[in-house]
Amino acid sequence: MTPELRIEGISRRFGERLALDEVSFTVPAGRLTGFIGGNGAGKTTTMRIVLGVLAAHGGRVRWQGADIDALARRRFGYMPEERGLYPKMGVADQLVYLARLHGLDPARARRNVADLLERLGLAARAKEPLEKLSLGNQQRAQLAAALAHDPVALVLDEPFSGLDPGAVDDVAGVLRERAATGVPVLFSSHQLDLVERLCDQLVIIAGGQIRASGDREQLRRAHAADQHLIVVDEDAGWLRELPGVRLVSLDGPRAVVVLSDPSATQKLLRAALDRGPVHQFTPVIPTLTEIFRKVSQ
Structure with a gap:
């Protein structure tokens, strides 16, 4: 047993x-x-x-x-x-x-x-x-x-x-x-x-x-908020103008975004690669502290 x-x-x-x-x-x-x-x-x-x-x-x-x-x-x-x-x-x-x-x-x-x-x-x-x-x-x-x-x-x-x-x-x-x-x-x-x-x-x-x-x-x-981190060579402020992309935070070449649908992912990557190298593109997974604050409210 x-x-x-x-x-x-x-x-x-x-x-x-x-x-x-x-x-x-x-x-x-x-x-x-x-x-x-x-x-x-x-x-x-x-x-x-x-x-x-x-x-x-x-x-x-x-x-x-x-x-x-x-x-x-x-x-x-x-x-x-x-x-x-x-x-x-x-x-x-x-x-x-x-x-x-x-x-x-x-x-x-x-x-x-x-x-x-x-x-x-x-x-x-x-x-x-x-x-x-x-x-x-x-x-x-x-x-x-x-x-x-x-x-x-x-x-x-x-x-x-x-x-x-x-x-x-x-x-x-x-x-x-x-x-x-x-x-x-x-x-x-x-x-x-x-x-x-x-x-x-x-x-x-x-x-x-x-x-x-x-x-x-x-x-x-399960508690991820459909956010992605993208890291490029230059300032990523141009993401504000990209359709289907909502900018959550921006720190020079590092940005956290929310994508409206799966097709927006490919559009984002193509637009970024047209401008230069993409060093990182990954889902943002919450920490336990973030999950705890969310579910304990």
């Missing part, structure tokens, strides 16, 4: 406020799925329902084609946004303890923890109490806690918060390795450039509703 996590029509109220409104999306096996939205959009509430920390008021969560239960959730790895480790306990000792709570035998728990601390750059700090670590290293330790028991799925709330660029690379590398073994990985982040770089799948939530979801490149193409 494919280890796929499905969220199907979940709703949740807090008093009179509808926090989640029939939220549905899939976290496929072996893929990094980025879950993005503004503060209060519903990301953390969704994740807590997936993990059973909160109950849904409607809908369901399914794992490997069946309704999720406590036994399945026990095998998940969860990293909350708020740090939840013991500040005065040694890093390695508490990670081994947590791995054993998930059912690992002592030898395997120690081996997993040693490997993770080495991979995340914490091996030299293994015996120190958590409170002696920097905030960035505490974040690495929190991720190690989510991974120590060899989870079959990962649900991570802001795992890159407070990390410097080197630590981001370390954490991203570990998550890619887990995904490569077939583990579904869902993580939230406000760092849209990082999500765009790392993720295969994207889910955008606003106001408790899913506004867009699916494969990253398919989403970018």
Whole structure:
């Protein structure tokens, strides 16, 4: 059975406020799925329902084609946004303890923890109490806690918060390795450039509703605005006079245009080539930030 996590029509109220409104999306096996939205959009509430920390008021969560239960959730790895480790306990000792709570035998728990601390750059700090670590290293330790028991799925709330660029690379590398073994990985982040770089799948939530979801490149193409970038040798201001072409922006020889129909493409290229070399002509594909702003309005 494919280890796929499905969220199907979940709703949740807090008093009179509808926090989640029939939220549905899939976290496929072996893929990094980025879950993005503004503060209060519903990301953390969704994740807590997936993990059973909160109950849904409607809908369901399914794992490997069946309704999720406590036994399945026990095998998940969860990293909350708020740090939840013991500040005065040694890093390695508490990670081994947590791995054993998930059912690992002592030898395997120690081996997993040693490997993770080495991979995340914490091996030299293994015996120190958590409170002696920097905030960035505490974040690495929190991720190690989510991974120590060899989870079959990962649900991570802001795992890159407070990390410097080197630590981001370390954490991203570990998550890619887990995904490569077939583990579904869902993580939230406000760092849209990082999500765009790392993720295969994207889910955008606003106001408790899913506004867009699916494969990253398919989403970018679906939200393209039929704009093209053209780069020529000379000032491209002459494009203003060309029939079937609307000039969106102009920066000397670089211009972004919208074409009225497919035939306008050939007319544009012929007119440009009559004037000299065309160095670039390509569709303008929106960034994740642009898509997020568009669908969240």
